[in-house]
Amino acid sequence: MNKSQARKILGLDGTEDEREIKKKYRKLMHENHPDSAGDDADNELAAKINTAYELLMKDYSGPEKKKATVKKKPKKHWNGKENPNAYCARPIFHEVEDLDGVNLGTIEIARGRYVWSKDEEFSLFLRSLYVTSKELLDNARPSLFFELPDVIKQKYLADLTYLLTGQFIDGSLTLKELGVLDIDAYKIDAMVELDINAPTPKVGDSLYPAGVSNHRLYLRNKGGQIVGYLSFKDDRLYYVIIPLFEQKKAQVKMVVADNALKSRTRKKYADLNLWIRLNETETSAIESTNLKIDELLSRYGKEGL
Structure with a gap:
């Protein structure tokens, strides 16, 4: 049993302190104590509750108590915005260095439904979502099931991480930090990764969204021909712009800014000036994502059976 499974057995989300866990x-235990009913199932459940409780309480007892408390308590000092409708809480990680600046690793300093801001290293943000996704998948598929091939597990892990990313990225907040406000829209430096046989767009040509497939936004020209897909110089924007399109939360204008084709890892691309305007956020979009997560976890739990 791991801590994620222990929290699930006790009905916790990871934000509780020692008193709340007790x-x-x-x-x-009052509701499921075996003395109240001699059923074997009750005995087994009580044993699981005890095991889960003992596992979680290790962080609050013994010689490491002070260290564990420092790890769990700083949630109160994290002032990030929260998305109360997110599917679950996630950890906030922090890198630890010694006095010489040598990296000693990362620790969990908080847990909650916090959206990303510049106060959190983006690489640690992605790690947080990866860890959260792995915990959800582990809980969806008990260890008594046979192991799935890694290629299948990694596909589910990638899809789940992507869905969670959309819940912990606040489009408006993030665009304020990564984009430049131009009248009533944000201006973003972007690129179009050109298909091999695509017609070459010219400077000043407008491009239009043609649809999202496998988390890529494909673009078409005025004549309806697909020219390639949207790309960014700042990788963080992938996790901001594309989910906004998938959730129908944005409107855009795209104009080719540089007709001189450039090469990058055997691919050709051209620069774009992209303006993006956010639509009003609807609760239904959040509920839809939560439903997709539930469906994904259900499929994963039944995979191969």
Whole structure:
């Protein structure tokens, strides 16, 4: 049993302190204590509750108590914005260095439904979502099931991480930090990765969204021909712009800015001036993503059976 499974057994989301964990444990044991019914299932459930409680309480007992408390308590000092409708809480990681500046690794300093801001290293943000996705998948598929091939597990992990990313990226907040406000829209430096047989766009040509496939936004010219897909010089924008299109939360204008074709890893691309205007966020979009996550976890749990 890992900590994620222990929290699930006790009905916790990871934001509780020592007192709250004890309170939840006592309540569950009162409801499921084997003395109240001699059923084997009740005995087994009580044993699981005890094991889960002991596992989580290791962070609050023994010689490492001070260190564990420092790890769990700083949630109160993280002032990030939260998305209360997100599917689940996630950890906030922080890199630790010694006095000489040598990286000692990362620790979890908070847990909650926090959206990303520049106060959090983006690489650690992505790691947070990866860890959260892995915990959700582990819980969706008990260890007694046979192991799936890595290629299948990685596909589910990638898809789930991407869905969660859309819930922890606030489009308006992030565009304010990564884009430049131009009247009533944000201006972004972008590129179009050109298909091999695509017609070459000219400076000043407008391009239009042609649809999203495999998390890529394909672009077409005025004549309706697909010319390639949208790309960015700042990788963080992939996790901001594309989900906005998938959730129908944005309108854009794209104009070819540089007709001189450039090469990058055997691909050709041209620069774009992209303006993006956000639509009003609707709760239904969040609920739709939560439903997609539930469906993905359900499929994963039944995979190969």
